[in-house]
Amino acid sequence: MRIDVLTLFPEMFDSPLSHSILKRAQERNIVEIVLSNIRDFATDSYRKVDDKPYGGGAGMVMMPGPMFDCVEHAQAQADEPGRVILLTPQGKPLTQEKVVELSTEPRLILIAGRYEGFDERIRTGLSAEPISIGDYVLSGGELGAMVLIDAVVRMIPGALGDDDSAADDSFSNGLLEYPQYTRPEVFRDMKVPEILLSGDHGKIDQWRKEQSLERTKQWRPEIYEKYLQSAPTDKNEQ
Numbered sequence: 001m002r003i004d005v006l007t008l009f010p011e012m013f014d015s016p017l018s019h020s021i022l023k024r025a026q027e028r029n030i031v032e033i034v035l036s037n038i039r040d041f042a043t044d045s046y047r048k049v050d051d052k053p054y055g056g057g058a059g060m061v062m063m064p065g066p067m068f069d070c071v072e073h074a075q076a077q078a079d080e081p082g083r084v085i086l087l088t089p090q091g092k093p094l095t096q097e098k099v100v101e102l103s104t105e106p107r108l109i110l111i112a113g114r115y116e117g118f119d120e121r122i123r124t125g126l127s128a129e130p131i132s133i134g135d136y137v138l139s140g141g142e143l144g145a146m147v148l149i150d151a152v153v154r155m156i157p158g159a160l161g162d163d164d165s166a167a168d169d170s171f172s173n174g175l176l177e178y179p180q181y182t183r184p185e186v187f188r189d190m191k192v193p194e195i196l197l198s199g200d201h202g203k204i205d206q207w208r209k210e211q212s213l214e215r216t217k218q219w220r221p222e223i224y225e226k227y228l229q230s231a232p233t234d235k236n237e238q
């Protein structure tokens with residue numbers, strides 16, 4: 001996969017991209033991540049990329065010109081145009097389902113904006129899909145783009161190491177993950193549940209499933225309802 005990121009602050013990406021799973025995935029050529037500075041596509045001597053909103057109002061809006069030129073420059077570097085994504089609180093929420101879908105794309109182009117928002121023609125004219133990482137307001141789209149990259153890249157086959165697994169992660173089966181324990185068996189008077197020490201893997205699987213169901217019901221009732229309504233498998237017999 002190739003991921004282009006369009007931003008006014010490419011340096012913000014240096015640290016997240018140079019550690020752990022994202023670092024290794026790039027080294028193994030599982031993903032190529034290319035940063036472009038939108039300001040390099042400004043056309044005036046001030047390198048202006050934002051302007052006042054038509055109709056008045058507070059704040060500044062990202063101009064379409066530099067953004068179109070930046071996207072088209074990125075698209076000229078590969079055969080497929082790639083799926084263009086706009087990070088914005090107005091987008092559909094990023095879910096694990098969406099993450100898995102994006103992980104099968106050959107190419108993504110992420111637009112991380114600043115200021116109060118984008119000229120609407122950036123969304124319409126570039127067929128950009130608005131995506132939000134959550135219902136809160138960030139200072140810019142960069143952290144949203146980093147969250148999306150991290151979640152997507154780890155789902156590409158080969159990106160996770162042998163000791164990592166996506167199979168038991170929260171949401172992978174539509175439920176929150178069961179509680180985990182490691183050594184010591186007793187820590188500050190708190191004991192590891194007896195069943196996990198029993199060696200009975202049938203019983204352990206059953207306990208974990210019950211725990212997943214129980215914490216999802218308690219903590220994320222809306223996810224629990226969705227799970228109950230989804231395709232009937234062994235789940236509804238529990």
Ligand code: 4HQ
Pocket residue numbers: 087088089112113114115116117118131132133134135136137138139140141142144145
């Ligand atoms: N912003 N999910 C405003 C976000 C955001 C979000 C990004 C703030 C775009 C212009 N991005 N800029 N929530 O709050 O992705």
